[in-house]
Amino acid sequence: MNKLITPQILKGFRDFLPEDAQKRQYVIDVIRRTFELYGFVPIETPAIEYLETFTGNIGEDEHLFYKFKDQGGRDVALRYDQTVPTCRVIAQYPSKITLPFKRYQIQTVWRAEKPQKGRYREFLQCDADIFGVEDASADGETIALSIDIYKNLRFKKPIAIINDRELYKDIPYKAITAIDKLEKVGASGVLQELNQKGFSNKDAKTLLDTIKNNKPNDRLKKIFDYLDGYGLTENYQYKPTLARSFSYSTGPIWEIVVGDFPTGSLLGGERFDSLVSRFSNMKVPGTGFAIGFDRTILAMEELGLFPPISTKTKVLVTIFDETTLRYSQKIAQLLRSHAIPTDLFPDPNQKLEKQLKYALKKGVPLVLIAGPDELRKQSVTVKNLATRTQKTVQLKELPHALNLT
């Protein structure tokens, strides 16, 4: 007797069963299609890199890396984000990359955080960035893309809330991280934190009031103008208190929120003009965003935005018994040759009832029945499970008669 191995997975890691995996595929498909509609091209980078590739840029918070020594004694880390590896790529292959470089990247990243709902140790990131353009048009273009993705996912009114870190340039970083929490803890919470960080009551209040009364600078005006040019006037807002506390943001910052899902942003973006310079003397500015994939899925669940498709399989061909197996195979092959995803029931010994239940459970819309009668007439019975209707058609009319579009 073998000792059984406990079926289990690590904290913060997940399995995706067909229902969830198909939902995720749907969202990935929409995101990828939108990236490509805007002329972004894909890249992929390794799961493991030299640790210093990441630490050189982050410094203080090393404890969130999945890091270890490989068999050769090298200090390595699992991919922690996609922006830093892309900056490395740009510095490493200057002769192969033409600027401006519009790239997207959809890969998993790993962080050794304490997991909570919507927060995992292994998760998917979808990034799009434009490298090599200083002009605000590049910010405008990626922000427009941010908005369009959520429109294509059928969110009713995605809003990009936008600010510019330049407007914070005289404010200490520790104050920015406090103001970043305004939405979450309210004005009193922010003032309290500023207080704890050594600001007097008066200074804290002045600071917050000053920021609240900030006005868009020229770069922001240019971005807004760009978005207006796309007719997106309804889909952005200036928000002087938006902070996004990333230490490397150097200009415009934005987040996507959707009105009916008030629990935070689904996407975050920023300009980062000095990240490539960590790897190269070239000056390559960058601007772009990362999609919070799991949050986006959560929001779509909550708002019921998923289309009802549960499987890509369009047809189940049933098998009456061993004597008609060949006929069923022939039908399945015919449909597949017309690029119709077709499931041939895998067991000829099961009753028709079983096979129908299988199709219902799997969500396959059409069932083809081909028993001895149909075989004799070279026909097939097409059953629509949703309408509970069926019709018999000639085999030679088949792909067309299914009425699939």
Add this chain to the structure above:
RNA sequence: GUGGUCGUAGCUCAACGGCAGAGCAUCAGCUUGUGGAGCUGAAAGUUGCGGGUUCAAAUCCCGUCGACCACCCCA
């Protein structure tokens, strides 16, 4: 990383120191060419895992793994 709540059948939960149970789902039959209903029956558990206390532990204690919540953090 700090603090907290929780873990019982596939799922939702009950039992809260004294025989581990229900509903739903599953499987079989009623029904040998057609559905999610109904009826009958069956299967299903080392109570997350390991240790301790006790005559007796799902129940109390310790550890561990996992889920969730608040911090922290969030390229």
